[in-house]
Amino acid sequence: MKEEPGESKNRKRLRNIVIGIAIFLLFAYAVSVTRVNLEEPLEPKRQENLVGLLRELAHPDIFQYETESQSINLSIRMPCPQEVKGSQIESNGRVLLMTPNCASTTQEPITLTGTGYPPNAQGVVAWHPAGATTIRRLSNFRANDDGQFSVTFTMPDIRETEDPQRIEVAEILDRRITGPSDTTIETLQRMLETVLMALMASTLGTILAVPISFLGARNLMENVGSPLAAVMAAIIALPFGAAAGWFIGSGVSYLAESLSSSIILGLGGFVAAVLLLVLAWMLGGRIMGGRSSEIPAWLGWVRVILAASLGFLALAILAQLGLVFGAWLEDILGFFSFVGNFIYVISDFAHVFLPLLIALLGGGMAAAYGSRIGQEFVLNMPEGPARMLTAVLTVIGTALAVFAILYAVNWICLLGICRKLSQETPALYLTLAVPALIVGAIAGLLSLRVPPKRQVATGMATYSVTRTILNVLRAIEPVIMGFVLVIWVGIGPFAGVLALMLHSIADLGKLFSEQVENIDEGPVEAIEATGADKVQMINFAVVPQIVPHYLAFIFYRWDINVRMSTIIGFVGGGGIGLVLFRSTNLTQYRQASVMVIAIAAVVTLLDFVSSKARERII
C-alpha cells in the first residue's frame, strides 16, 4: 500500500521531466526557425542605419517651412577616377573641403568640413542624382561657436555617369513655419477617409449581421423544426418564388425606366411615385390596422403583395429620378456635391438591387408558404400517404438542391472540377441533372424510413451552417479579402470598405449571437405564452434585451475597423495605409512618421470614446 503513492510520485516526476525536455526542444527549435541572431543588429553599419531611421521618425514632417538659404555646390564623381583626391571650394568667406570627391561604393565614408560659417549656423547636405528630379538628403550640419563643422556620410546609392554630379551644401539663413506640410494635409485627408471607411464598414456590417445573429443563436433555433416534407416543399417552392420575384422586379424596373425616359414623363413619374407611396402606405395601414382574424388569409396575402408591388414601383421610379437628380445636384452644389453623389449612389443601388431584393423576398415567401402547405398536408394525412408524399417531395427537393450545388461547383471550378462547356448549353444542364436525380432518388428511398410526421431539426441545421460560415469568414484575414476585392472593384477605399464589411459581418454575427444566447429566457417564455409568433417574440422579448449590448459591440467594431483599415491600405484598400505603404517604400520616413502619429492618435481617441460609450450604454 505504501509503495503505490511513491511510485506515482516517481511517475509524476518523470512526466514533469519529459514535459520539461519537450518544452526545451520546442523553444530551441523555435529560435532556429525564427532566426534569432544578435550579430547583424550589432554591426556598426546597421546601427548607424537604425539611428538614421529613428532620427527621421523622430522628426516628423508636420509643418511646412519657408526657408531662406544660401547654397554652395561641390562636384562628386561616380565612380572614382584613377586618382582619388579631395576638393576644396571657397565662397563668401566660407570654405568647404570634401574628401574624397568621388564615390564607387555605398560603403566609403566621405568627410565634409566647413569653416568660416557664422557661429552655430545650420544646414543640409544634399545630393542631386543625375537624371533624377528628387533630391536625396545626405546629412545635416551645425557649426560650432567658431563657425566650423565636420560631417561624414556615405552615398545611399551609386549612379555612374560621365559628368560630375552635384552636392549641395545649403546653409539655412532663416526658417519660418508657414503652415502644415503637404504630408500633414494628405495625412489628415487620408485619416478622415480611413475613419469613414471604418464607419461605412461597421454600419453595413451591422445591418447584415443583425439578422444573421438570430440564425446563429442556439436558444432561438433549438426548437425550430418541421416535417421533412415541409422542408422539401420549401426547397421546391423557393426557385419558383425567386423567379416570380425576379420577373416582377425586372418588370417594375423596366416600367420605371420607360416612365422616366423624358423630363415630362419623369416629373409625372415623380408625382406618380409619391401617389403610389401614399397609396401603398394607406393600403399597408389598412393591413396593419386590421385584426389578423378579421379577413381571410388569402385576401391578406393579396393585399400585402399589391401594396408591396406598388411600393416597389414607387421605389423604382424614385431610383430612376434619383439618378438624374443626383447627377444634376452633383454639378451645381459645389462643395456639397457629395450630397448629389450620395443620392446618385443610393439610387444606383436601389436600381441595381431592387430586382434581386424582390427575387429574394419572393423566394423567401414562396419557401415559407411551401413549408406551411407541406406541413399541413403531412400532418393531416394518414401515415401511409404522408410517407409517399414525403418521398416524392424529397426526390424533387434533393435533386433541385444537388443541382444548384453542382451548378455552383461547376461555375467556380471547385477543386478543378468543371466541365468545359459554355454556361448555358442544354448539355451542361443534362450532365448536372443526371447525378442530381440519382442523389434525389437515393434520398427519396432513404426518406421512406423516416417517420413522416417527425420534426426535422431545421433550426439546428440553420444554426450550424450559420456558425460554420461565420467562423470560416472570420478566419480569413481582412487583408486577404482586401486583396481579392481590389481586383474586383479596383484600388481604393471602396475595396477596403467591402473587405472590412465582410469581416465585420462575421465578427459581429458571432458576438451578437452570443449575446442573444445570453438573454434572460423568462420574457421569451412570457411572450410565447401570449400566443405571439416567432418574429413578434424576437421583437418584444429578445430585441429589448440585446440592444445595449449590440450598440456596445458596434462601437467596439468601429474602433477595430479603424485599426484594421490602416493595414488594409497596404494591399490597395485605400485609407491611410495606402500612403503609409507608399512613403515607407520610398524611404520617406519623415512622412511615414506623421502618418504613424496620426494613426496612434486616432486609435487612442477612438478607443477612449468607444470605451466611454460602452460604459454609458450598458
Added chain:
Amino acid sequence: MLRVEHLTKVYDDGTVALKDVSFEVPDGQFVAVIGLSGSGKSTLLRCINRLIDPTEGEIWWNDTQLSHITGEELRRARRRIGMIFQHFNLVERSTVLTNVLSGRLGYVNPLASILNRFPQEDIERAHANLKRVGIPDKAGNRADELSGGQRQRVGIARALMQEPEMILADEPVASLDPALAHSIMRHLQQINQEDGITVLCSLHFLDLVQQYSTRAIALNGGELVFDGTPEEIDDEKFIQIYGREAERIG
C-alpha cells in the same frame, strides 16, 4: 373545461417530471397546485399552454386538443390562456405599457406589431387594466424601475390583456413578501370571481391555498397524490404530499 388525461413528461436527460397525471377542471374554478419544489408543478402548468411539449397523454380544453396542436392553432389557443410567473418575466428595459400591450400580440396584426403599433382600443384597454391592478400611473415607467409587487401587477395586467378564459399562475407570490403575496392573491381571486376566469395557481404556503382556492391538487414526484378541497388536507394527507420530514406550519 380543462381535461388532463394520463399526462406524462420525461425530459431529455431522463428526468420523469410528470407520471400519468389525470384531472379535470370545470370552468370558473380556482385550483391550487401544491407540492414540493421539483414535484412537477411548473412542468404541469407549462404543458397546458405547451411551453413544454408533453411526452405522453392528452390535454383537452373545451374542444381543442391542446397537447397536439401546432403553429397557428396553438397560437390561437395560447392567446386565451394567460400566464403569470414567479419571476414576473417582464421585459426589463421596455416600458410598463409595452409590457402590458405585449399581452395582445396573439390578436394584433403581426406586421403592425413589428413596428410597435397597437390599435388605439388596445392601448386604452392596457391603461384600464393597469388601473385595475392599481398602478395606473406607472404606464410610462421602465419595468426595471418597479418594485416586486408592482412588477407582478404588470404581469397580471399583461395576462388580462389576452382576455383569457384561463390563467396559469406559476408560484406568482413566491418572490414576494407576505403582505404583497396577499394583495396579489386577492387580485387573482377577484379576476376569478368577477370575470369567471379559471385559475390554476401553484403555491407553496398552505394558508394561501386555504384562503384563496376552491380546490387543491397535489403532486409528489410527478404523481397526482391529492385532489380535493383545501379543507380536506389533514395531517395524514399532508405527509403524503410533503413527505415525513416536513413540518406543518401556519
